[in-house]
Amino acid sequence: MPIETVVTGLGTIGPYGFGREALAKALAAGKPVASEVDRGGGWHREGGSRLAALIREPDLSRWIPPAAARRMSFPSKLAVAAGKMALPDAGIETVASEGGRAGVYLATAFGPVHNTEKLLRQIFLEGAEAAQPFYFSECVANTPAAQLAIAVGARGPNVTIVQREAGPLLAVGRGAQAVREGRVDRALAGAVEEIPPLLHALLGRFGALAQAEEKLAEQPRPLDRRRNGILAGEGASLLVLEREDAARARGARILARVRWSGAAFDATAGVTDWGTGHDALAAALRAGLATAGGAAGISMIVSGASGAKRGDLLEARVLKAVWGEAPLPPVMTPKAVTGEYGGGILAAGLLALEGKALAPFPEAPELDPEIGFSPHRGAVPEKRARVLLTGLASGGAAAWLLLERAS
Amino acid sequence: MPRVDRAPARPRTVVVSGLGAVTPFGWNVPSTWNGLRSGKTSIGPFDRFDHSGYRTHVAAQVDLARAAPRPRGKPARISLADRYAVCAAREALSQAGLGGGDWTRRAGVYFGSSTGGMLENERYFEALLAAEGGARRRLPRMSILAPQQYNAPGDAVAREIGIGGPVQTVSAACASGGMAIGDALRAVRSGEVETAITGGSDSLCRLTYAGFNALRSVDERPCRPFRKDRAGLSIGEGAGVIVLEPLERVLARGARPLAVAAGEAATCDAYHMTAPHPLGAGAAEAIGAALADAQLDPGEIDFVNAHGTGTPLNDLAECEALASVFGERARELPVTSTKSLVGHLLGSAGAVEAVATILCLVAGEVHPMPAEGESDPAIGVQLVLGSPLKLKRARHALSTSLAFGGANAALIFSRPRPEDRDAD
Numbered sequence: 086m087p088i089e090t091v092v093t094g095l096g097t098i099g100p101y102g103f104g105r106e107a108l109a110k111a112l113a114a115g116k117p118v119a120s121e122v123d124r125g126g127g128w129h130r131e132g133g134s135r136l137a138a139l140i141r142e143p144d145l146s147r148w149i150p151p152a153a154a155r156r157m158s159f160p161s162k163l164a165v166a167a168g169k170m171a172l173p174d175a176g177i178e179t180v181a182s183e184g185g186r187a188g189v190y191l192a193t194a195f196g197p198v199h200n201t202e203k204l205l206r207q208i209f210l211e212g213a214e215a216a217q218p219f220y221f222s223e224c225v226a227n228t229p230a231a232q233l234a235i236a237v238g239a240r241g242p243n244v245t246i247v248q249r250e251a252g253p254l255l256a257v258g259r260g261a262q263a264v265r266e267g268r269v270d271r272a273l274a275g276a277v278e279e280i281p282p283l284l285h286a287l288l289g290r291f292g293a294l295a296q297a298e299e300k301l302a303e304q305p306r307p308l309d310r311r312r313n314g315i316l317a318g319e320g321a322s323l324l325v326l327e328r329e330d331a332a333r334a335r336g337a338r339i340l341a342r343v344r345w346s347g348a349a350f351d352a353t354a355g356v357t358d359w360g361t362g363h364d365a366l367a368a369a370l371r372a373g374l375a376t377a378g379g380a381a382g383i384s385m386i387v388s389g390a391s392g393a394k395r396g397d398l399l400e401a402r403v404l405k406a407v408w409g410e411a412p413l414p415p416v417m418t419p420k421a422v423t424g425e426y427g428g429g430i431l432a433a434g435l436l437a438l439e440g441k442a443l444a445p446f447p448e449a450p451e452l453d454p455e456i457g458f459s460p461h462r463g464a465v466p467e468k469r470a471r472v473l474l475t476g477l478a479s480g481g482a483a484a485w486l487l488l489e490r491a492s
Numbered sequence: 493m494p495r496v497d498r499a500p501a502r503p504r505t506v507v508v509s510g511l512g513a514v515t516p517f518g519w520n521v522p523s524t525w526n527g528l529r530s531g532k533t534s535i536g537p538f539d540r541f542d543h544s545g546y547r548t549h550v551a552a553q554v555d556l557a558r559a560a561p562r563p564r565g566k567p568a569r570i571s572l573a574d575r576y577a578v579c580a581a582r583e584a585l586s587q588a589g590l591g592g593g594d595w596t597r598r599a600g601v602y603f604g605s606s607t608g609g610m611l612e613n614e615r616y617f618e619a620l621l622a623a624e625g626g627a628r629r630r631l632p633r634m635s636i637l638a639p640q641q642y643n644a645p646g647d648a649v650a651r652e653i654g655i656g657g658p659v660q661t662v663s664a665a666c667a668s669g670g671m672a673i674g675d676a677l678r679a680v681r682s683g684e685v686e687t688a689i690t691g692g693s694d695s696l697c698r699l700t701y702a703g704f705n706a707l708r709s710v711d712e713r714p715c716r717p718f719r720k721d722r723a724g725l726s727i728g729e730g731a732g733v734i735v736l737e738p739l740e741r742v743l744a745r746g747a748r749p750l751a752v753a754a755g756e757a758a759t760c761d762a763y764h765m766t767a768p769h770p771l772g773a774g775a776a777e778a779i780g781a782a783l784a785d786a787q788l789d790p791g792e793i794d795f796v797n798a799h800g801t802g803t804p805l806n807d808l809a810e811c812e813a814l815a816s817v818f819g820e821r822a823r824e825l826p827v828t829s830t831k832s833l834v835g836h837l838l839g840s841a842g843a844v845e846a847v848a849t850i851l852c853l854v855a856g857e858v859h860p861m862p863a864e865g866e867s868d869p870a871i872g873v874q875l876v877l878g879s880p881l882k883l884k885r886a887r888h889a890l891s892t893s894l895a896f897g898g899a900n901a902a903l904i905f906s907r908p909r910p911e912d913r914d915a916d
Binding site: 127128156184185188189194195196201202204206208209210212213214216217218220221222223224225226227228231232234235238239240241243244245246247249255259262266268287290347348349350352354355356357365369480481482484 | 597608624644654671761762
């Protein structure tokens, strides 16, 4: 009997608020939860993007005592709060007694980048001796995962994966593998990100962000003909992963089974862009799905499409190549609401299995002939049996996650 | 001596078929090995950036005048860390006898980096600050920032080789390289990939140099791990790359395995962001779990390539961990620290030290640390000092990486058994 990994808890924090109900509400409303970025630094390109999916003054004191919070970067706080939200959602008070049998697998694209900026300002403007130890220790990419481990007492592997848009799915895949192979009994797996103004401005200067055009409001339009960039977003989403037999033995509610996870690379991609190697990526996805019942049993795709011009086209070509002549299942694009980064796609994938994730597309889609299909819009009428989550990263990495209902 | 619970039998033996290195000793494995054997440190004055305003003035830098050819891509979009990574990967693949071909579809890259292209990021940032202070806000060219990402070195390797399988970069500070190799070992064992190109790369940068100075963790002199007067680490740069494959695959093409990648494990202290657990509890758990993974008893380990940073707390905690795993035998266990010779390579430290560990196994000797200085009497291990230690037995070796945030990684490499060395 193979060991199965299941998801038993979810903690999510984003511009939509705290927890799955807040996210479900935002996805149902189908509008990007964006707000104005502080452009006072003068780094933003004129006429460029003004919005991001930002978390405004969150009160995290339910999860983090103030004395501990002051020693944490913003991403560390988000990760700790989401992790401490996920554990009780799974019916678990703490993993401290399990110690080395509990691991953390966390993805981030940029890490605590605001502290990096502050530290560099001190070094360059005030001199190296002015550098504050706090900014250094809390600018390293793995500090959110480490702070989470300290907060919940997780002494197993503490892994921070930095693979841009593919990171969240890779992190869950790695966590599920560790549970399946018996290296850990439980894993907290997910993603965290912050979007301070300078990072937002630089993403805009790279041409990555959605922006207003003539008669077109600034918003992300995944897989749509009019798409012109992503909505940068911050947040944290953590899943609790454990063995299915152990979860059932303790009477836990099972949110999903991790049926398969896989990854590949498109070597045609540039350093900061997507490539054209959809055939090879499709072959990898097809081969992986074949080990898990094939594409035919998938009833919904929670797509990582974000509004990026080349990224969405690559995503569409991969999916079309895998499904071939068969009709594609409904393709949901939650990043239209949550923005890119922060693991909102993980939480949305779970909600999709529960039948909660409603049409997260902000307006009537316009078909892009090159893409050949539009994101699903409208209510999801029934619970979904199998949901494929996709994540294609700029730079070439790709990751997929197949979740299924376990009951 | 404590025993460990062995893991169940495994179906696949994973071996090392190629090594690559870029270190302050040179742009390849032979120059690195010669430097390591010399016992003379490469840590000293450096000029990668202006450090006149810093508290300390030594580091171990790679000589760019002897640089290898650049990898593919636009020069502005390739960081120094990318160049180190690609150069080391090319060397490792060449030794493994893997050229271009179909194998890349079933191959993956598992890399570690703590700062990626931070050096180039800093150049952009410096120009940005100048623009902020100037009358006209002309911001610097964005291409400088392109390789800024943590995942850039691993991606650059994958792009250079044309990898089709999984590509994953771990950023777990100073344990990044060790953890990446551990992930790669798992991936080959499980059949996720047939070939794993794994390791790490980092370059010197102001952020880490100033940051460790701010923590007062950097020694003003070249670091002296396990010495009585040790006063901190020395930062270095470079890359280490290892090719991992199933034994049968290497033998099938007539190649010879250099070593067996026998075991790995990772743990977290969950204790403090910048200080190790004083008893090295997390490190001991990682070593014990790696031994179990390798199906070895502590008594079978013949030497240790320690994390050995030279900071007072880390060295003590690490020796506590060794004592708790190896018991009384720890006092006779040969221990060396590659960091004493090439500095602390941060995200690539675990990778370069894994390369060094394998080279020691192949040579049947442990590379020394510099002879100068008095050993700390509180350090209960046998330090290898001054000249290489010829081993009576070189069967199994342990390499440890202990990081910021309490992340620990332990790797065990073994000499191939006679029957593993060729197809006959």
